[in-house]
Amino acid sequence: MDLYDVSTSIFQNEVALMEDWVPDQLPERESELKDIAFAFKPPLRGNGSMHNLFVYGKSGQGKTAGVEVALQQLGEKFEEIGKDLTIINVSLKDVNTEFQAVGEILTKIEPETNSRPKGVSLGDLNRRMFDRLDEIGGHIVIVLDEIDNLGTDDDLLYQIPRARSNGNLEEAYVAVVGISNNLRFRENLSAKVKDTLCDIEVSFDPYDANDLRSILKRREEIAFHEDVVDGEVIRLSAAWAANDEGSARQAIKYLHRAGEIASDQGEDDVVVDHLHDARDRIEKEQVISSITGLTSQDQATLLALASLESKGETPVRTKYAYAEYKKIAESVGMNVLTNRSIRDKLRNLDTYSLVIANEKSGGIEGGKYLECDLNIDLDDLLTAFNETNRFDGVIDTIQSGHHQSTL
DNA sequence: TCTCCACAGGAAATTGGGGGTT
DNA sequence: AACCCCCAATTTCCTGTGGAGA
Numbered sequence: 001m002d003l004y005d006v007s008t009s010i011f012q013n014e015v016a017l018m019e020d021w022v023p024d025q026l027p028e029r030e031s032e033l034k035d036i037a038f039a040f041k042p043p044l045r046g047n048g049s050m051h052n053l054f055v056y057g058k059s060g061q062g063k064t065a066g067v068e069v070a071l072q073q074l075g076e077k078f079e080e081i082g083k084d085l086t087i088i089n090v091s092l093k094d095v096n097t098e099f100q101a102v103g104e105i106l107t108k109i110e111p112e113t114n115s116r117p118k119g120v121s122l123g124d125l126n127r128r129m130f131d132r133l134d135e136i137g138g139h140i141v142i143v144l145d146e147i148d149n150l151g152t153d154d155d156l157l158y159q160i161p162r163a164r165s166n167g168n169l170e171e172a173y174v175a176v177v178g179i180s181n182n183l184r185f186r187e188n189l190s191a192k193v194k195d196t197l198c199d200i201e202v203s204f205d206p207y208d209a210n211d212l213r214s215i216l217k218r219r220e221e222i223a224f225h226e227d228v229v230d231g232e233v234i235r236l237s238a239a240w241a242a243n244d245e246g247s248a249r250q251a252i253k254y255l256h257r258a259g260e261i262a263s264d265q266g267e268d269d270v271v272v273d274h275l276h277d278a279r280d281r282i283e284k285e286q287v288i289s290s291i292t293g294l295t296s297q298d299q300a301t302l303l304a305l306a307s308l309e310s311k312g313e314t315p316v317r318t319k320y321a322y323a324e325y326k327k328i329a330e331s332v333g334m335n336v337l338t339n340r341s342i343r344d345k346l347r348n349l350d351t352y353s354l355v356i357a358n359e360k361s362g363g364i365e366g367g368k369y370l371e372c373d374l375n376i377d378l379d380d381l382l383t384a385f386n387e388t389n390r391f392d393g394v395i396d397t398i399q400s401g402h403h404q405s406t407l
Numbered sequence: 408t409c410t411c412c413a414c415a416g417g418a419a420a421t422t423g424g425g426g427g428t429t
Numbered sequence: 430a431a432c433c434c435c436c437a438a439t440t441t442c443c444t445g446t447g448g449a450g451a
Contacts, residue, residue, distance in 0.1 A: 099436085100435090120426090121427095295438090319413085335439095339414095341439055343416075347416090361448065367414055368413085368415065369414055370414080
């Protein structure tokens with residue numbers, strides 16, 4: 001048997017469905033692109049400096065691609081008029097502090113710095129960064145993707161735009177483009193940062209089903225052979241994603257996976273059945289990947305809820321969830337954290353959509369309290385945990401109890 | 408209506424760890 | 430080696446909220 005049979009001709013150019021594929025046009029975002037370009041225009045008109053730009057919207061809305069497309073074209077214009085443009089792309093994905101952010105920028109512009117520096121003072125790092133920027137000179141755009149990771153540690157966002165007037169920069173003109181998934185991030189910025197950074201703001205509203213359909217259609221024409229994909233598959237992928245967060249990334253992922261499944265089964269068409277299958281698998285994978293990404297304390301907290309759920313005792317107050325957590329933690333010999341910490345963990349699991357935590361009030365004990373419930377399928381959760389071995393004993397207990405009750 | 412209980416969640420201090428510079 | 434910098438996770442302390450029951 002040929003394990004790697006890919007003889008059916010489903011895909012023509014599959015890369016158009018990959019995460020890092022950047023389309024050269026974004027017809028659904030024309031007006032946003034214009035607004036972005038507006039911020040970059042001053043140097044083209046004469047010797048002005050660019051505006052700082054703040055771009056926000058949920059994930060999968062084409063923010064990063066939009067900025068990329070706009071900067072690409074800007075680069076061409078600069079070349080025509082013979083000005084220097086340097087673009088520094090920095091992802092703040094794994095960055096939580098100003099210190100780390102400066103370090104991350106340095107890894108991009110200081111050839112000898114390969115990984116984020118440690119053990120030096122923030123002041124030194126800042127100096128190194130500004131010196132280096134001055135050496136580069138000309139117009140520089142620093143794109144800070146996922147800027148919301150900085151939280152309230154936002155001094156950097158003040159420092160860079162003000163660097164010229166503070167005398168930190170002599171030669172270079174630096175503009176900052178901040179890209180944020182978090183719509184409320186802007187509100188949390190300190191007033192001085194808001195003034196300087198949010199010179200121009202562009203918001204990317206969620207795509208609707210029509211937008212998503214035309215986006216998918218364009219990708220489909222590149223990625224698949226003609227007449228391979230059932231029109232209903234496109235419509236459904238778009239509809240599901242539109243109902244969720246309006247994310248093009250998600251819609252494309254559905255379509256891609258459906259195609260892969262069809263190809264894998266040796267079929268020549270992609271139909272709705274494949275799409276349903278694709279969605280099931282993607283959801284399962286998401287559960288697994290979010291669980292394996294948790295710390296073991298978070299996992300133990302999640303298991304406490306799973307255990308209670310298998311006994312039919314959910315939803316529960318944190319008090320009882322904590323008691324269950326404590327049993328589990330003790331049984332596997334890990335540190336037992338305080339109630340306060342577990343409360344935070346439950347909230348945290350809520351933001352990952354693994355748990356639902358609601359504030360309630362009243363009841364026999366009075367006052368207000370958190371009520372928590374598992375937000376994912378118990379079987380999916382147990383499958384995910386079967387791949388770790390830290391909680392083996394606990395999993396077995398939950399599993400046997402669960403099967404008895406479902407029989 | 409008043410007091411009290413139970414708990415949420417903010418803020419600050421602590422802990423333990425990784426890594427500089429001199 | 431002594432001393433300093435940065436950090437994430439957690440604990441400690443504390444203020445605030447809202448129904449229960451007198």
